[in-house]
Amino acid sequence: MFFTEHTKIGYILASPKGREILLKHAPELLDSPYIFFIKMKGLSDFVTANQSINRSEDWLRTVMSELSGVEYEIDTNTEILPLSNYESDRIPVGCAEIVAAESVGKWDVFEIELHGPSHGNPFVDVAINSQFSCDGYSVDINGFYDGNGTYKIRFMPEKEGQWSYRTNSNARSLDGIEGQFTCDPANDTNNGPVRVSDTFHFSYSDGTRYIPVGTTCYAWTHQPIELEEQTLATLSNGPFNKLRMCIFPKAYLYNENEPIQYPFAGSLEEGWDYTRFNPIFFQHLDQRITELKKLGIEADLILFHAYDRWGFSEMGKSADDRYLKYVSARLSAFSNVWWSLANEYDIMWSKEEEDWERFASIVTNHDPYNHLISIHNCFNFYDYTKPWVTHCSVQRVDVYRTSENTDEWRKQWGKPVVIDECGYEGNINMGWGNIPGEEMVRRFWEGAIRGGYVGHGETYMHPEDILWWSKGGELHGTSPSRISFLRNVVEQSPNGILNPIVSEWDAPAAGIVDKFYLYYYGFNQPSYREFTTSPGIQYKVDVIDTWNMTIEEQEGTYEGNFRIELPARQYMAIRLKAVALKALSYQTGVQ
Known part of the structure; x- marks a missing residue:
């Protein structure tokens, strides 16, 4: 394909030759903090986007003449299939060492750990799953490779009783391994996954009412350990029972530090191997989700976002799909997981509606527990009437009017309305991040009275750029205690x-x-x-x-x-x- 003046700038920058030409004529793009938004535009729109930079039609014609004849490719989805001959016929079937518990509580994680082969690339060369059965009911659960010859299959039993299982794999040593375990009654702190109830509201699986009181710490799991521990301590003393968080690291204002680990093998300088996940990165994520569960907090996991300088938002289709299958296999068994396909899906230049629909199909088909799932907007609402959407994850689309729309959105979409971003209490330069605590609390109350649920965020300036909204740490605002008060009022209402x-x-x-x-x-x-x-x-x-x-x-x-x-x-x-x-x-x- 060839570039036109309407081709998204993201495609131009993704082409080595196109990038060279465009940066020659618009060098300010190299360090622009708003590059994520600019990539969505075509060159014809870019010319008029900033009136302080007077670009003429001649500028556009010059750039287009140099881009003339430069070709680019749109990625096709080429799946890598497991190897039929991964292990020799000399390897006995089912000989891998297994580690598994004899019992687990209802809605807890039952894990099969298998120690097997590590040659080649087990992330793509090996497929493993297990069928779990109890009293005539059975379910197939996908496993995943966790590095160093270790394979894991995680299962969240939703039925008490005696369960049996049998593994299936193209690797002979991992195939046909059988076992049993007992699912005991749930403990007092585990109410199961959250479900939609009463059309516009939520309850845990055991029927206990769940009132989402959310906050946002996008990149908290990518910070130094001491800061992450401080975040958990803050959450343990706060009113919040839902946390929006990115799986991938984030690069944006007040968040310029590198993450401790990366999700894939490789490096920014030498490139990433999207066929090899970094187990240490995901083991750390496992730990933090588990710790949130102990605090009674739902982990609202953002699967994709645009605020990225590493390339994870611009992976090809096959890499996207492989990633979604991996995290679904790895994380679905945690009862406190929610899926958010994206934060601000509509500023991800390389994704189209067909991609989001494909992503939704992958996640829902690979999550046997039907966790809550949605997608979050920046400028344009997604079609929340789509059958896979369980609830509406909304960002305000007007600088002032936000929660006032809640009851109308309920009528429009017929689903729970969660305003995950109504603006943030803080004092930064951006209008979305400098509302006072009084206004934050007003928006919470307005949304609650109109039958929805509003989310919190905080963006107070900090000498080390430790803003709660991105990195976590400590809360400095005046709204959390008032939000806790509102939560108590809602809990005291009939049926909560x-x-x-x-x-x-x-x-x-x-x-x-x-x-x-x-x-x-x-x-x-x-x-x-x-x-x-x-x-x-x-x-x-x-x-x-x-x-x-x-x-x-x-x-x-x-x-x-x-x-x-x-x-x-x-x-x-x-x-x-x-x-x-x-x-x-x-x-x-x-x-």
């Missing part, structure tokens, strides 16, 4: 959920008609509110200060038309509970 109801024009409300109401007044500051309720129903009324985190129960009961006095402060809420409901046990969990 909030659904929007028709309310007055100037204040959103959630609840159950004639039983429970929660009104939120945001940045307005009324000194009183008047209510009209159905006759014959008495209510207890709470005045909630969402910023100062106080709940003041009003004396007596209220019925019909009544007035509630307020302190004329911002960020107030009012809760009405029908007296008949007062005896209910408001707690997290489906009632």
